Amino acid sequence: MNITTPTLLLDKEKALRNISRMVDKTKRSGVRLRPHFKTHQSVQVGEWFREQGVEAITVSSVHMARYFADHGWNDILVAFPANVLEMESINELASRIKLHLIAVNQETVVALAKGLQHPVQLSLKIDAGYHRTGIPASNYAEIDAMLALIQGQDKLQFAGFVVHNGHTYKQTYAAAIRNIHNTSVDQLQLLRERYKAQFPNLQLSVGDTPSCSILESFEGVDEIRPGNFVFYDITQQHIGSCAFEEIAVCMVCPVIAKHPDRGELILYGGSVHFSKDVLVQKDGNAVFGRVVELTDKGWSEPLEGFEVVSLSQEHGVVRVSAEQFDKYNIGDLMGVLPVHSCLTADAMRGYLTTEGEPIDHLSGVR
């Protein structure tokens, strides 16, 4: 491989194993896996899921839904409060696939009812404790009012309740993550009890990567929607969702300067490549990636004695112990496991597999 500029390497074997582990787990649990494709945003990676039997997917924008619909996916949930300004694109999609939308407010339901020309599945987004967006799980008055609005509309088919427990990302103990998951399932069960007479087929859907990685079964829900697990990253390793060897993407960056006076290497690789998410480690240090050694077939576990301490637009600064400083020279390539693989992939706009095959990303094919 002739890599000369920052490049996102993808280990296909690791990604396939991550996918099959989750597929197997959902089969054993009897729940539907509707993986979130916002992590990879790639038609080719999508095919790896399809080959393992996945038929229904999650995306985070209408634009992303259109991209995957154009490549043969026809059961797509846009897991983002419906953007009623995009009614034209929504109608176009709803005319050709089974499109699922979500709503948080009555205004959205009214606007959809007014603008839709084709039927869509509509779920209500429930806030089970993350507090980013969603109707508080105990706000029955609001849920009742929204369901009443939906029921009168022939273009809106109520599908169920959707939760995203993003607060699992703040945890590093499996028990805490299980508690968050179980608390949200309990809340969803109360909703099912309340509405099942009226909607006997209502579906309960959850799905953050930490819960879906740590739990072994998903009793009480019908569907899970994890996304990040296909690649993982050092944030997920920190949380406990994965081991380092399960991380399937690695940035490759040229070393462009060395500062022996302060033990720092400068990488060609900055916030326009990695994005700028940061991981505060258990020792309190903030890092922007973990350095690994590149090998013939991929990369090693993280190396001790290297810290990616800052990123500016195109530069990365790596602090290196005295013992390790001479390991890298100018013109060498350094491997860095990303803090947040979804954002790094979006910034990089494409992948190169460890076998040398270029792989598309939606943001590179606009």
Place this chain on the structure above:
Amino acid sequence: MNITTPTLLLDKEKALRNISRMVDKTKRSGVRLRPHFKTHQSVQVGEWFREQGVEAITVSSVHMARYFADHGWNDILVAFPANVLEMESINELASRIKLHLIAVNQETVVALAKGLQHPVQLSLKIDAGYHRTGIPASNYAEIDAMLALIQGQDKLQFAGFVVHNGHTYKQTYAAAIRNIHNTSVDQLQLLRERYKAQFPNLQLSVGDTPSCSILESFEGVDEIRPGNFVFYDITQQHIGSCAFEEIAVCMVCPVIAKHPDRGELILYGGSVHFSKDVLVQKDGNAVFGRVVELTDKGWSEPLEGFEVVSLSQEHGVVRVSAEQFDKYNIGDLMGVLPVHSCLTADAMRGYLTTEGEPIDHLSGVR
């Protein structure tokens, strides 16, 4: 304008005024303006500079140099430690434009000397206190050694010393920024004294946006290379480089959900749109943007009572005072001034002028 998804608005009149103010200042000071084009990365915005007499530019990658060389720019400094792995592209560029590179280490000079097929200008990057990259200004032994290596090579023409005082970004007092600038100019003057007999035409180049915005004259240097000033952003306003009304770019984001229970609005606009740079304000609060009111011809000053408190991949969360909460409804568009316009422009991959004209960005034309 029919905006339905996150869009980066560009007020051309403000950008033209920002450019002409800097052009006038450099004319009065008798220094060369070599603006950094990494902020806008746009052929059209580049033309606005050219129309005001700018002929020499700065970029941050060989890829960016090629883009502008392909559009008629033929005096380009890549203000980034030369990436010797890109020798083929460097040679191709050096064959057709006046290409300037920079070096920090002897290894780089040796690799360039070995690989270059066409002459390039080479400057040494000096660290005058920022400590990201560069040779410490007082490390004469290293500078002597590098100049000795350069002198023997017919493809390397020593151009001078280049400094980037990125530590001005940590300041909010004009006097502190002037001190940083003056300290670096003093250090550069010592270098000029030391090497002027040998290199009578050596050039001294500085150029962060805070210094270049706050200072009125640039005695002692030959060239300035600010970039961000074409657009500015709320970080620059916080530093004191600009007023709010000089910020020339504004994100426009649909409101997609409302949470009256906790006074929050959810925007379609997250870290894949804004990037994830954050500004810690004087009150200690971290913000990811400042909300403005969109008007027929652009936008207002920032509104009181709104705080962009978090960004996830596609969501932005805006905390709103009780008095302002009803000002926005689902489906409305909200204006947000970015924290860091360079990264937002790179993430957005294109602009729309307030007159409705689409403008390219390199990252959208790959």
